């Protein structure tokens with residue numbers, strides 16, 4: 001980098017003229033994610049890439065998002081999932097959205113081979129311990145796996161979801 005340095009606050013205000021309104025291109029759906037911190041991180045990722053967040057309409061998720069929200073109330077669009085997760089996924093499919101799961105699974109697309117979303121897409125993320133339920137995984141249009149070379153069995157779900165979401169949004 002060269003030339004006069006622009007202050008971070010100035011850069012921020014130049015880049016962010018306002019919040020996105022719901023345009024349904026990408027919906028991050030951590031339907032089984034339980035921990036407040038992970039939901040808060042995913043909310044920030046949604047804000048950063050102009051995606052929406054979808055979570056079950058339960059007290060647990062409402063409280064978790066309140067605790068995990070560091071955006072000071074300037075939240076991205078939230079879709080409340082009800083009455084059941086499976087029913088909501090079926091509705092999204094019927095509305096023409098692609099259902100993509102982020103999971104370690106046989107036959108999954110490796111992240112480097114994933115191309116940006118061309119149509120409206122729902123991105124499913126699994127529970128911190130149990131992952132995405134098998135019966136849901138069996139029905140998705142695509143599953144994406146992030147290659148790992150270390151000893152750990154998996155990544156933190158908010159990290160995994162953010163990596164894939166950036167890619168689908170065409171920003172990485």
Ligand SMILES: C[S@@+](CC[C@H](N)C(=O)[O-])C[C@H]1O[C@@H](n2cnc3c(N)ncnc32)[C@H](O)[C@@H]1O
Pocket residue numbers: 102103104124125126127128129130131132144145146147148153154155156157158160161
């Ligand atoms: C901590 S992992 C769950 C691992 C769980 N013990 C299992 O084996 O299914 C939580 C979620 O993060 C995502 N995840 C973590 N690492 C991943 C990877 N390398 N590739 C794809 N998804 C990953 C998936 O959505 C997964 O359901």
